[in-house]
Amino acid sequence: METSPLTREDWLNQALTELKARGHGALKAQPLAKSLNVTRGSFYHHFDSLSDFHTAVIDHWSRQSSGQIIQAAQAAADPCKALDDLLQTTFRSGQALERAIRAWSTVQPLVAKAVATVDHDRIGVAEALLIRGGVAAIKAKPRAQLLYWAAIGRLMMPYPAESVLSSAEISDIAGLMLETDVGKG
Amino acid sequence: METSPLTREDWLNQALTELKARGHGALKAQPLAKSLNVTRGSFYHHFDSLSDFHTAVIDHWSRQSSGQIIQAAQAAADPCKALDDLLQTTFRSGQALERAIRAWSTVQPLVAKAVATVDHDRIGVAEALLIRGGVAAIKAKPRAQLLYWAAIGRLMMPYPAESVLSSAEISDIAGLMLETDVGKG
DNA sequence: TATGCAACATACATAGGTGTATGGTGCTTT
DNA sequence: AAAGCACCATACACCTATGTATGTTGCATA
Secondary structure, eight states: OOOSOOOHHHHHHHHHHHHHHHOGGGOOHHHHHHHTTSOHHHHHHHOSSHHHHHHHHHHHHHHHHHHHHHHHHHTOSSHHHHHHHHHHHHTTSOOHHHHHHHHHHTTOHHHHHHHHHHHHHHHHHHHHHHHHTTOOHHHHHHHHHHHHHHHHHHHTSSSGGGOOOOHHHHHHHHHHHTOSSOSOO | OOOSOOOHHHHHHHHHHHHHHHOGGGOOHHHHHHHTTSOHHHHHHHOSSHHHHHHHHHHHHHHHHHHHHHHHHHTOSSHHHHHHHHHHHHTTSOOHHHHHHHHHHTTOHHHHHHHHHHHHHHHHHHHHHHHHTTOOHHHHHHHHHHHHHHHHHHHTSSSGGGOOOOHHHHHHHHHHHTOOSOSOO
8 A cells, every 4th residue: 555656667667567467468557557556647647658668668677687697697606507507597487577578579679679688698698608618619609599598498488387307407408518529429 | 352251261360370470469350350351240250259269269370280290200210310400490490470379378378278288299209309319218308398498499589580500500409419428528 | 032041241339548638736945 | 835846636539449239242052
């Protein structure tokens, strides 16, 4: 029962909440106003139009996720264990928000552009991890892409919670990715 | 300028076309009728309601894609080369329809269920390929999952056409997946 | 040739969304 | 204490969608 006046950021946070729970189809003024216990008057006070609001939501998400990317880049102490840890976490937690954003990006060019930027940065982190793990630079990029695609593909599975690998299975994958000479087995 | 009467299948095909081009938000009676140069009278003659139509569209897609899966399972002559070929094609062609279906599946449980079934079958094909390529059965399943996730993740990239690996890069991946002893390099 | 049904068109009631114009209320600031 | 602004409510015009009820047309068939 918040009685304090709403800020522009409150609207954006609520947008991410609804986006996560119901998808981008829920990013409309009327339903959002109802969920915040106000009328659309508040919405059109903080935003010019729906599309203006949508671009603000994308910016909000971009900022939020680019911060997490920088954090991930820092946390690389031992590259081998870092890669394993990264895969362990990324192949387990179900990220509904990311799911919704990517679904949205298939019908909204502005969202697609923002997602592309985030993707590029994240793949760069994975690539650096592989290189510092001993993988040749030429092979590191495609392998990083493979790993990133797999991470995205997994969270795009219909029931992401059921798409989980065991620790041993993930470690096998991590070992594969750090392999230096292929074809001698 | 088709003047012949429309059939139920004509509606479903048009649905897939619009789904591919504009996403599941375009699967509504009024816009579809306009794109077919008829009124909604035709729509409600062939389908009871919108949700009835939607389930019919999912069934239509399920049939269509399960046929392609069986084809892929047959085409496995030399498993090593078959895996390479599979990766070459799946990591190149941009499949907009699959993209739209998966975006739809994030907000429609019925679609999610259909997608899950198709996924299960496809992963089975990939797993069988790896096993017949010499990979231990215990390692084949997670590796097949990884490959399939990567394939889905790639086509979910904002600009799938730009997310392409070269032949050499793909072959390196294929070699990795067929590796039998990891950690000796 | 009369009938009957498949394949649409038309019209209506209803619902939910967008923008915009305008009014009200309380806090702040001079 | 008066002005002004931030924040929100209200009301209106408009659009687009769904269902449903009821014509209309043409072809097949008895």
